[in-house]
Amino acid sequence: MNTTAQSRLAQIKDFLTMNKTASAIPFDPNSTKFPRRKDVPQAKYGPEGVPTAWVWGENDMVGRLNLLTPTRVKAAASSEIKTGDMVPINWSLNHPETPAFARESFEHKIKTLAENIAYDDVYHLNTQSGTQWDGFRHFAWVPTGSFYNNTHGSDIIGEKANDKCSIHHWANHGIAGRGVLLDYRSYCDKKGIAFDSYQAERISYADLEACGKEQGFDIRPQAQGGDIQVGDLLFIRSGFIRTYFSKSQEERKRLALRPHQLGPDDGQRYAGVKQEEPMIDWLHDCYFAAVAGDSPTFEAWPTNQDYHLHEYLLALWGCPLGEMVDLERLSEMCKEKKRWTFFVTSAPANVPGGVGSHVNGTAIF
Structure with missing residues (x-):
């Protein structure tokens, strides 16, 4: 036809x-x-x-954030906000103390304006060093070197740099809607499945499907008979932050400083979702407004394919991608409430030309 x-x-x-x-x-x-x-x-x-x-x-400059229409935001607020309990999903800015991939550590200084009367903060940070949104300028479709909507490196840096697909477009649009948590780490704990956040453990679509069933949640899109609604914001808990705090400061630093090189032999290794066709289809067909995880990479790192999920999500579909989102308290609240959906808001930094932003997010029950 x-x-x-x-x-x-x-x-x-x-x-x-x-x-x-x-x-x-x-x-x-x-x-x-x-x-x-x-x-x-x-x-x-x-x-x-x-x-x-x-x-x-x-x-277009906001990709799948277009799905967060007034109708969907209003419906999400009406259906999800029941008790008013709030759960911040931001890791403190000084964590991790030693960021992965040789990124700069957060620095905070107090500036005295008038002693005992007035003070300021001075921050120095890399927006990719902690709880973060990867913006559309962060990762290209590698075969063509094209970022979202035909944005190129020359749009981002250099004499012809401009604000095309910068993070401030997200800030001006706003992020709010129904959040969904797939608590994969709790599922592993319950089933006795060994899982190492500091290795390239791959969470498959079948794994997430089983996790959803354990939660009483059908992870298929609503159009296919499942519980995922168009415009949902997806959160996957792999337990990285819990693992991080289970290690000594010296061990955390050693793991963060593992040698980094692109390719399968990269010493930087983190658990995350698996690079596979069923995963790509699912992430696409659910029409998530954004996806996020608690590991430094969202997808398993390094990739075991000739592509990265970052390419599909950011460069092709314009789907915001969050990393190192603190899902520990959210996991406990979901268990307490016996529900895995909630209202969530995020306020990206309003920085023209910006590549990424801290999430500045809150889940509301």
Whole structure:
């Protein structure tokens, strides 16, 4: 069936079901149905042979944050905020003391304006050194060297640098909606599964599916009969932060300073989600507004494929990617409440030209 016929059939089905299908690019974020990865049409301005890329329009700067429409945000607040309990999901800025990948440590100084009367803070930090959002300028689609929506290195740094796809666009849009926690580390604890946060342990789609079942949560998208709603913000707890604090300061430093080189022999090794087709399909087809984990890399590092999930999430789909989000207290609250969804807000830094930001997030029950 050709594209025109498919579009016409979708229109007829929408009329009968009162739905609205995103069948043509640019997608309308107010749509109620979105195509699976295998059915996404090719954007005329997208990278050739990659039909899932840049579906929100060639001038878009916020990617899947478009899915956080007023209707979805209002519905999430109504359904999820019941008791008003708040759980911050930010690690303190001085952790980790020694960041991975040779990143700069956080520095905090107090500036005296008038002794005993007024003081200021002075921070020096790398936005990738702790709880963080990877922005669209952080990681490119490697085969073409293209960042989200045809952004290039020359847009980011140099004489022609500009604000294309910078983090301030997220700040101006806002991040708020329904959060979902898949507590994989608690699942491992319950099942007696050994798991090392400082090795490239790979969490597969099947693993997350089993974790969801243990929680009483179907991780399939709602369009396929599951519990994931369009625009959800996904959080996966691997237990990195718990493991971090279980080690001495000297051991944490040694692990953070393992030699770094791109490729399978990288000494920097961290647990995370697995690079595999089922995972790519799931992350795409759920239409998450953002995804995040508690490890330094979200995906298992180093990759065991010729691609990184960062490429798909950031460069192709425009899906914000969070790392080292503190999910320890959130895990305990979810267990106490016996629910794995909540309202969540995040305030990225309003920095024109910025690459990333600390999350500045709060979950509300």
